[in-house]
Amino acid sequence: MSSSPAAVADDSPDLVCHLDSIHGMVDALTSVRWKRHQDVVLEISEHGIVVIVEESGCLQAKVYLKRELFVFYEYTAEGRPRFGMSLDLFVDGLNIFSALGPATVVEIRYPGPDMELVLKTVDFPNGSLYAAIRTRIPDTISWDYNFEPTGNVPISFTVKSAVLKETIEDLEWPGSSIQIVLQPDPPSVTLRGDGHGELQIDFPYYASTDLLIAFQCDRRIAYWYKYKFLRATTSNIPASVLKDNRGSKLTIGRGGMLKIQHLVSVGRPGAPHPHGDNFGQPSRIAYIEFYVKPEEDDTPINDS
Known part of the structure; x- marks a missing residue:
């Protein structure tokens, strides 16, 4: 520069x-x-x-x-x-x-x-x-995330961003993996850390809607993901997002591809803008998406 x-x-x-x-x-x-x-x-x-x-x-x-x-x-x-x-x-x-x-x-x-x-x-x-x-001619993106939903009902849940970040950090173990499990009956999400023995964190949907904001799942599904990649999706969530108590949406697609979405406000409070009103400025949101591949040796459950 x-x-x-x-x-x-x-x-x-x-x-x-x-x-x-x-x-x-x-x-x-x-x-x-x-x-x-x-x-x-x-x-x-x-x-x-x-x-x-x-x-x-x-x-x-x-x-x-x-x-x-x-x-x-x-x-x-x-x-x-x-x-x-x-x-x-x-x-x-x-x-x-x-x-x-x-x-x-x-x-x-x-x-x-x-x-x-x-x-x-x-x-x-x-x-x-x-x-x-200075800019350069980019290398070709080496892989296509090719995100496709599984079945007729998308497998997804939305959790408070601060809770998601804290949960992943609590499951830290060097070189480990984290399993994400969704099941419809009873509706819940489980994050289980490899290397922690019995350590796991459960989010029962009906018990705590303040944490698990939304949930959509019609069959049990489970995949393992490298801890270091999952942590990268939340390690630098802006303090403004955590303070505003916003939610992050996680969707599991075909083959176990995990999509994590965050919303970040890009706008000066009180500043006039031609594309949105000043109350919340709904149009002035940056969409952040992460795509994480599952472990290659993972055996999917009910991925159809």
């Missing part, structure tokens, strides 16, 4: 957008930052920006940044350009702009003069701050 007072070239960029909630964007991107020195692939389109992170062909995360999250969004490219970059530099670069104050608006432009992703202050009273982050 470099900074310079030089002006940004205006040679027909594919994307120019303005962001007025840098902190919210940092929260969303940090959600998929489970280790140092991660690379991401950005895909841009007329609908918004998708940020994709992958680990060892077993864990994939996506951050969906709809165009409604931005106060201005202009897209002129054909197709859906993709480019790779450092997630660390992207987050650190945005953090530099967030230090300028909550009212700061940042322009995101791609490509810059040398195919960089360009960040620049908009109408800043004390001059201009400019940063350019």
